[in-house]
Amino acid sequence: MNIAHTRAFNALVFLMLLVFSLLTMSGAHADQTEASKEQQMRQQTQPLNNAPVWRGVASGQENFTTTKGRETGVLIQKSGQEWRLIRNEMIVKYGGWIVALTFLAIVAVFLIKGPVKLPEARTGKLIERFTSAERMAHWTMAFSFVALGVTGLILIFGKYVLAPVFGLTLFSWLAAFSKTVHNFVGPLFAVSIIVFFVMYVKDNMPEKSDMQWLLKGGGLFGHAPAGRFNMGEKVWFWGGVTFLGIAVSFTGFILDFPNFDQTRLTMQQAHIVHASAALVFITMSLGHIYIGSIGMEGALEAMRDGYVDETWAKAHHEEWFNDIKSGKVSAIRSKEGGATLGSQVYQP
Ligand code: HEM
Secondary structure (H helix, E strand, O other): OOHHHHHHHHHHHHHHHHHHHHHHHHHHHHHHHHHHHHHHHHHHHOOOOOHHHHHHHHOOOOOOOOOOOOOOOOOOOOOHHHHHHHHHHHHHHHHHHHHHHHHHHHHHHHHHOOOEOOOOOOOOOEEEOOOHHHHHHHHHHHHHHHHHHHHHHHHHHHHHHOHHHHOHHHHHHHHHHHHHHHHHHHHHHHHHHHHHHHHHHHHHOOOOHHHHHHHOHHHOOOOOOOOOOOHHHHHHHHHHHHHHHHHHHHHHHHHHOOOOOOOHHHHHHHHHHHHHHHHHHHHHHHHHHHHHOOOEOOHHHHHHOOEEEHHHHHHHOHHHHHHHHOOOOOOOOOHHHHHHHHHHEOOO
8 A cells, every 4th residue: 555545544534533423422412402401391390300310329320539438439329218218117117116005005004903012011121132333333224225215216206206296496406416415325325234234144144933933924923933133134134235235235336436437238237226126125124114113112222222121022032032031142232231221131
């Protein structure tokens, strides 16, 4: 091929490329014009509807950003919609009913049956049931739990129950306040369950009397002897404080500290476990709080003042009382308890 031929060939290739580019550009231009026309029409028929843009954003397709980190290229993560549905359609709906119905059932038991009374008169002889350190550990855990429970319930059900009554302005203030309290009290609760566990685990080990206590329905079908803690308390200790306590604390930390580069999916999964476990925990706590306060004569005194009457110990924890009677276990657990009870202390 001579030089003239080569030039002619190059000119032909250039011309073909030019024609091809013009055709593609005009096609793209036509597409863009079509899209913008469609958008203009949409703005007239449905003002502020920017669906195509949001469809692109919600596609989950990774784009470009200068911010560094996992998932930073994805503006909206698609499975967030599934998480939203699980939260709103399942956890809020079924969890709400479980908590509300349990609360109503407890109110009904109180109104129909009333509190469990002592079977005999008090003797005035007292036994130290909890030391001040044990009571402090219990109340730190209990108050932090109640603060978390109340603020958690406001965060999950407030939009449906409180916002229509208080209005959106007051409710948004309350929700922001609840969120802050919840975030700060969470770690305190997590630490309190560890301290509580160490102090109480020894007397929550399985015993022979546990099965008997269960078969007697915890006293519903006749006298149910128990050690220092009965089977109901042990279920609360292991299933509630230990298992659910660890579940809500662990997932709570994942949600409280999003700065460990966890993905949104991890936080969504943590949230589902956190909210579900917390609602079961709150439901169980309603029964415990009832029995520990107005549901049983003499129970609150044990956790408030630290000691119980001989009659109470015999009626509710007979095996423990027998150990004290035989001298196997002391009626006094601390120096301070001995000094407070003085001559009123139970003598085996
Ligand atoms: C705020 C209201 C509460 C009240 C009035 C209350 C009352 C009581 C009482 C009176 C006892 C002593 C029972 C006995 O002498 O056998 C007790 C024990 C106990 N409480 Fe509470 N409590 C409350 C909240 C909580 C919470 C929120 C938790 C857990 C998060 C909890 C966990 C326990 C445990 C595990 C025991 C000891 C039972 C065992 O170790 O087996 N309490 N409570």
